Amino acid sequence: MSSKYKSRRAFIADSAKGAIAVSIGLSAAGSLIPNDTTANNYSKHLIFTNYDQQPLPYKYDALENVIDAMTMEIHYSKHAATYAKNLKEAAAAEAVDVSKPLEDVLAKISKFSPKMRNNGGGHYNHELFWQCMRAKKDNNAPTGKLAAAIDKTFTSFAEFKKQFGDAGKNRFGSGWAWLYVDAAKTLKIGSSPNQDNPLMDISDIKGTPLLGLDVWEHAYYLKYQNKRADYIENWWNVVNWDFVQQRFEKL
Numbered sequence: 001m002s003s004k005y006k007s008r009r010a011f012i013a014d015s016a017k018g019a020i021a022v023s024i025g026l027s028a029a030g031s032l033i034p035n036d037t038t039a040n041n042y043s044k045h046l047i048f049t050n051y052d053q054q055p056l057p058y059k060y061d062a063l064e065n066v067i068d069a070m071t072m073e074i075h076y077s078k079h080a081a082t083y084a085k086n087l088k089e090a091a092a093a094e095a096v097d098v099s100k101p102l103e104d105v106l107a108k109i110s111k112f113s114p115k116m117r118n119n120g121g122g123h124y125n126h127e128l129f130w131q132c133m134r135a136k137k138d139n140n141a142p143t144g145k146l147a148a149a150i151d152k153t154f155t156s157f158a159e160f161k162k163q164f165g166d167a168g169k170n171r172f173g174s175g176w177a178w179l180y181v182d183a184a185k186t187l188k189i190g191s192s193p194n195q196d197n198p199l200m201d202i203s204d205i206k207g208t209p210l211l212g213l214d215v216w217e218h219a220y221y222l223k224y225q226n227k228r229a230d231y232i233e234n235w236w237n238v239v240n241w242d243f244v245q246q247r248f249e250k251l
């Protein structure tokens with residue numbers, strides 16, 4: 001990775017421990033993105049570059065009352081860490097240049113192994129998921145341009161939450177619910193199975209993810225058991241709308 005490339009990492013997340021650099025987002029990296037990766041229309045400003053697991057931007061107990069500390073610890077240090085480990089194994093076996101954006105691989109994931117698909121998706125999805133959350137906040141809701149776009153597209157924030165929640169509740173088995181932006185720059189809600197995501201060329205839904213919700217049982221089972229709907233309802237209290245809005249405004 002060139003020093004020029006590193007210097008363009010733009011997104012900085014604050015945590016209780018201090019500022020932690022997060023490798024989601026580049027201010028300008030157009031020259032580093034192969035032309036064929038534009039097929040899924042993901043924004044060059046929202047590139048996630050790093051195959052390594054990044055530090056969690058808060059403590060394991062930061063989301064307590066919504067997601068318990070033990071769930072967070074197991075989820076981050078076991079499940080997500082394993083995706084990152086297995087992704088690097090797959091990248092080494094399949095001669096992937098890990099100094100280039102992971103999105104390059106995701107956009108052409110049909111050409112790679114199931115191990116790359118499962119763990120590349122798993123790594124990307126979880127790195128995004130951690131950033132999509134913060135400590136519980138009263139009256140938690142988007143503001144500004146994102147709030148206006150949600151109102152315009154889904155008629156209201158309440159209706160958006162209903163549709164997004166339904167996407168999560170109705171995902172049979174394991175998977176994710178997404179708020180994403182499609183090729184026409186329209187906000188969309190959808191879900192994907194397993195560790196697939198809208199960046200993948202094999203995905204039924206295609207675009208740039210803004211917000212992702214993990215509905216695998218490992219994300220909620222210790223606290224909520226079979227009650228996925230309760231997990232989703234509580235999860236709205238810890239969504240980091242500032243982060244989501246920053247992504248939206250970089251598109």
Ligand SMILES: [Fe+2]
Pocket residue numbers: 075079126214216218219
């Ligand atoms: Fe997960």
